[in-house]
Amino acid sequence: MDPVSIPVIDLRTASPDDLVNGLINASCVFLVGHGVPRAVREAVLETGDHFFGLPRDEKAKVEWPGDGPWYGWQPVSESSPTAELLERYELRLKPSDSHLPPKVWADGFPLWPQSPPDFRNAWTALYVAMHGLAARVTGMIAESLALPDADVPAWTTQQHSNLVVNYYHAQTQAPEAGRTRARAHTDIGGITLLWADDAPGGLEAAIGAQRAWTPVRFRDDAWLLQAGDLLHLWSGGRIPANPHRVVNPPPSANAKARRSIVFFHHPNADTWVAPANAEHGMQALDHIMARQRGEYARVEAR
Structure with a gap:
């Protein structure tokens, strides 16, 4: 069988059906148009590079406080000897304020870095x-599936969504056994x-019926759309979650850092997620926190 691209x-x-058929067949698609x-994306990369280059004490001023869903700076690589080899910064704006002008909406976020000044x-x-x-x-998906x-x-x-920049550290020497940039998971x-x-050491996605690991080469003008756990549930299993x-x-390879920008979309945290007419489902926030706790438990057990 030929591999799925x-x-x-x-x-x-x-059309909405074009989008959904792509997700059903591959669990991820590239979006263009x-x-x-591009300038908006590049401004985030530039300010992120400045922020991640700051001394640790400066970054720690906006570190995740340790409870509730993740946000702020997270030194992931420091969590344990086998933690993933990155640090990240995560912005989450309140869904209840989304109707406000952007500047006012942003006022509700508590962990804005002071440097660089154009970060916010x-x-x-x-x-x-x-x-x-x-x-x-998500509106197109709902239309195609008649949700x-x-x-x-x-x-x-x-x-309920988060904007994240992952900063994968340059590897000037081989990492310890078991340490990776990001282990296989679904979102x-x-x-x-x-x-x-396009720095060496990048994303691989398991796509198609065979779930073959496929290197993902990014076009500069494209965003990769990956289906997550809650979409899989909401779609009644018709759209598979994408392992990556x-x-x-x-x-x-020449040692260099790698950066990715990720927009993690969830339904509103209070939402009960279930297929149409199904008796069983889950609250979005319960699922988010269970997976987050599971990540910590798995890292600490290693």
């Missing part, structure tokens, strides 16, 4: 753009929208 969906012309300006404006602009794109995509109209606002205008939420640079991992670079 990742479909490319042009949102300027694609999405309307997210850059990240707010991309968050707003990705929030709109996620709402558009209940009453469900849709929780996945679109009222979504917690509805959809994930991802852009990554981030591999270490080969020893022969």
Whole structure:
């Protein structure tokens, strides 16, 4: 059987069925014609590079406080000897404030870095753009699958979503056994929208019926859309969640850091997620926190 390639969906012309068929067949698709300006994305990368280059004490001023869903700076590589080899910064704006002007919406976030000074404006602009794109995509999915109209606002205008930059450390020497950039997993939420640079040691996705690990080479103009656990459930299992991992670079590669921008979309945290007419489901926040606790338990057990 020929391997399945990742479909490319042009949102300027694609129908909702085109999008959903791509996700059913491959569990992830590239989106082009999405309307997210390149300059907005680049501003986040530039301010992120500055932030991650700050002394640890400076970054620690905006570190995740340790309870509730993740946000702020997270030194993931420091969690244990086998923790994943990255650090990240995570922005989460309140769903209840999404109707406000962007500047006012951003006022509700408590962990903005002070340096660089344009960090807040850059990240707010991309968050707003990705929030709109996620709402558009989940609306198309709901239309194609004829999901209940009453469900849709929780996945679109009222979504609970995070904008993250992952900064994968340059590997100047081979990492210890068992340490990777990101272990194989599916994402917690509805959809994930991802852009990554082309540094060695990158994303692999398991796609197609054979779940073959496939290196993902990013087009500069494309965002990768990956289906998550909660979309799999909401779709009644019709859309599979996408397994993926981030591999270490080969020893022969020039040592350099790698960056990715990720928009983790979830339905509103209070939403009960279940297929239409199903008796069983789960609350979105319960699932988010169970997976988050599981990550800690797994890391601590190693």
